[in-house]
Amino acid sequence: MDQYAIWGGNPLVGEVEIGGAKNTALPILAAALMTDDTVIIDNLPDIRDINVLLDAMKNIGVVVERRGRHQVKINASQIFTTAIEGNGIRKMRASYYFLGALLGKYKSASVGLPGGCEIGTRAIDQHIKGFRALGAKVRLEHGIIITEAIDLTSAHIFLDVVSVGATINLMMAAVLAEGQTVIENVAKEPHVVDVANFLNSMGANIKGAGTDVIRIRGVKSLHGSEYTVIPDQIEAGTFMMAAAITKGDVTVKNIIPKHLECISAKLKEIGCEVQESDDAVRVFCSKCLKGTQVKTMPYPGFPTDMQPQISVTLGLSAGATSIVRESIFENRFRYLEELTKMGAKATIEGNVAILEGVEKYDGASISATDLRAGAALVLAALAAEGFSTVDHIHYIERGYEDFPEKLMSLGGHIRRVTNAEELKKARLKVV
Numbered sequence: 001m002d003q004y005a006i007w008g009g010n011p012l013v014g015e016v017e018i019g020g021a022k023n024t025a026l027p028i029l030a031a032a033l034m035t036d037d038t039v040i041i042d043n044l045p046d047i048r049d050i051n052v053l054l055d056a057m058k059n060i061g062v063v064v065e066r067r068g069r070h071q072v073k074i075n076a077s078q079i080f081t082t083a084i085e086g087n088g089i090r091k092m093r094a095s096y097y098f099l100g101a102l103l104g105k106y107k108s109a110s111v112g113l114p115g116g117c118e119i120g121t122r123a124i125d126q127h128i129k130g131f132r133a134l135g136a137k138v139r140l141e142h143g144i145i146i147t148e149a150i151d152l153t154s155a156h157i158f159l160d161v162v163s164v165g166a167t168i169n170l171m172m173a174a175v176l177a178e179g180q181t182v183i184e185n186v187a188k189e190p191h192v193v194d195v196a197n198f199l200n201s202m203g204a205n206i207k208g209a210g211t212d213v214i215r216i217r218g219v220k221s222l223h224g225s226e227y228t229v230i231p232d233q234i235e236a237g238t239f240m241m242a243a244a245i246t247k248g249d250v251t252v253k254n255i256i257p258k259h260l261e262c263i264s265a266k267l268k269e270i271g272c273e274v275q276e277s278d279d280a281v282r283v284f285c286s287k288c289l290k291g292t293q294v295k296t297m298p299y300p301g302f303p304t305d306m307q308p309q310i311s312v313t314l315g316l317s318a319g320a321t322s323i324v325r326e327s328i329f330e331n332r333f334r335y336l337e338e339l340t341k342m343g344a345k346a347t348i349e350g351n352v353a354i355l356e357g358v359e360k361y362d363g364a365s366i367s368a369t370d371l372r373a374g375a376a377l378v379l380a381a382l383a384a385e386g387f388s389t390v391d392h393i394h395y396i397e398r399g400y401e402d403f404p405e406k407l408m409s410l411g412g413h414i415r416r417v418t419n420a421e422e423l424k425k426a427r428l429k430v431v
């Protein structure tokens with residue numbers, strides 16, 4: 001029953017602190033299993049996916065000490081199995097990072113994996129291709145990926161698809177493999193670089209992260225480390241887009257502007273003002289939004305995880321027609337059906353969405369269809385005229401820490417309601 005109750009129409013104004021990057025923190029926690037020493041990770045986002053991963057680690061004997069909401073102390077020297085199980089794990093794609101970490105350290109791993117998900121089939125053939133190239137055997141039994149090796153040896157791997165997950169997983173699998181492993185056609189996302197930096201802080205020898213080719217010279221073992229996760233560029237981008245869609249003035253703080261360059265460029269294209277400083281970006285927008293073209297691409301292109309957020313914004317570029325091409329995932333426009341309930345004019349042709357900007361959205365009862373689409377629909381409701389409800393908010397709370405609270409601090413009229421009574425009060429604007 002949990003849902004967000006939203007009264008739209010208030011421009012969002014103010015400052016918001018951005019948390020640690022979910023898609024960096026998840027593989028870094030898995031990589032922490034690769035040493036018997038203690039590891040301290042800071043700036044973790046306090047979100048469900050992180051907490052599910054930490055619980056799975058505890059279940060195999062990892063000592064996990066939470067030190068506040070955003071820091072954890074980990075020691076994996078006493079783990080008693082390399083088989084990761086659990087319902088939460090099966091629902092979370094990032095659990096595949098345990099394969100690379102445990103195979104790399106213990107030469108064996110088995111993880112229950114989800115199949116496809118809300119945005120596409122989410123294959124892992126490139127991960128498997130790389131593990132086999134390093135000398136591991138890989139098989140699938142009853143939905144569980146099992147991989148093991150007598151020894152791992154260096155390899156020259158050419159990824160057929162630019163894959164964030166495969167790039168990171170193969171980096172982890174190779175750091176203790178004898179010799180030099182070369183991985184080509186790799187992903188260059190900031191979180192790939194951050195995981196490489198973390199592994200190097202543990203004594204790994206990884207060069208080239210952030211470029212098209214990563215070279216890994218195997219080392220004998222990894223030691224402990226204290227590491228701080230980079231800020232979440234998608235959380236930051238989501239709040240930047242919130243400023244645009246509500247014609248507000250939002251400063252996102254504790255960010256790395258370089259990671260946001262493509263998002264900032266698109267916001268300028270549609271008529272927003274964007275001001276960058278060392279660790280903050282201010283976005284303000286008072287005039288009508290313009291239309292534009294968007295094509296999602298691997299970093300440094302426009303991120304697929306920002307596609308729903310910019311699409312709902314372009315839906316309000318009144319009088320303009322925008323084209324959004326989703327080149328990474330095959331089914332990432334499902335939320336547009338929800339958006340049309342609010343009055344949007346959107347049509348989908350294959351992996352292209354055509355958005356004819358309208359003057360306004362009307363409040364409606366809508367459902368989050370996945371993590372980023374859910375966040376985007378909340379932005380649409382905050383910009384709409386009238387009252388909206390967004391349900392299936394568990395998707396959103398997987399990846400955004402304190403999302404309604406941060407939006408409220410910017411003047412958004414949003415409440416989390418858990419029952420009909422609370423919903424009735426929210427609808428009557430009884431706070």
Ligand code: EPZ
Pocket residue numbers: 022023024026093094120121122123124125126127128161162163164165166187304305328329330371372399
């Ligand atoms: C990561 O997913 C992110 N998730 C995704 O964020 C993000 O959208 C994606 O990278 C792209 O940036 C995490 O980091 C936990 P990929 P990942 O492997 O690694 C195909 C979010 O909202 N592919 O880069 O699974 C794949 O099907 C989530 O935070 C293969 O064909 O993405 C997709 O079409 C959503 N074979 C494309 O490559 C493979 O072996 C990119 O996938 C692997 C991937």
